[in-house]
Amino acid sequence: MFRFCFINISTIPDVNECTDPGVCPGQHCVNLEGSFRCQDCPIGYSSPGCKDRDCPPQFQKVGTKCIYISSAKANFQDANAKCRDLGKGFGHLTIIEDKLLYKRLTNQMALELNYWIGIRSEADGSLKYVDGRPMQTNAYNEWETSPKANPSMQCAMMSGPKDFVWIMRNCDESLPFACEAPMKNNQPLIG
Numbered sequence: 001m002f003r004f005c006f007i008n009i010s011t012i013p014d015v016n017e018c019t020d021p022g023v024c025p026g027q028h029c030v031n032l033e034g035s036f037r038c039q040d041c042p043i044g045y046s047s048p049g050c051k052d053r054d055c056p057p058q059f060q061k062v063g064t065k066c067i068y069i070s071s072a073k074a075n076f077q078d079a080n081a082k083c084r085d086l087g088k089g090f091g092h093l094t095i096i097e098d099k100l101l102y103k104r105l106t107n108q109m110a111l112e113l114n115y116w117i118g119i120r121s122e123a124d125g126s127l128k129y130v131d132g133r134p135m136q137t138n139a140y141n142e143w144e145t146s147p148k149a150n151p152s153m154q155c156a157m158m159s160g161p162k163d164f165v166w167i168m169r170n171c172d173e174s175l176p177f178a179c180e181a182p183m184k185n186n187q188p189l190i191g
């Protein structure tokens with residue numbers, strides 16, 4: 001006696017290819033009926049499976065940095081401390097070394113506001129980043145007036161998209177601020 005066996009393709013159970021972490025390395029895997037698709041992770045998220053956030057909460061990925069633009073105001077020192085806390089111990093006022101980062105930042109800034117950034121002048125007039133490095137001479141460096149013009153103005157703020165310049169202000173002034181923190185896989189090792 002014959003027995004016909006019809007195989008209905010649609011009844012074959014789908015294989016969830018996404019259970020294999022090697023299927024979409026660095027991307028988000030979407031299981032489809034009879035197939036699967038690899039999708040780019042949303043901005044700020046990374047592999048595996050786009051579950052890891054590259055940046056601390058409230059920070060956004062801008063180029064290779066994690067950036068937070070405050071709406072609250074603080075003096076220079078408090079702003080830098082706030083950045084450190086928000087960056088889980090690794091944050092500080094942002095250090096802008098190229099104009100491209102500056103341009104990307106200004107997309108998030110309020111047009112009419114100025115923001116503390118991580119540059120200040122020392123007693124001898126030299127300029128230092130808040131991470132302790134001396135200011136790099138080949139880095140982006142556009143001052144409205146000489147940063148040494150007024151000795152009572154020792155902390156740098158950046159202006160918005162109109163002119164892309166830095167201006168020295170009194171460090172006790174209360175301003176909004178721009179923080180940066182390293183991306184998750186780029187954090188300095190402690191100890």
Ligand SMILES: [Ca+2]
Nearest residue numbers: 015032034035
């Ligand atoms: Ca599938």
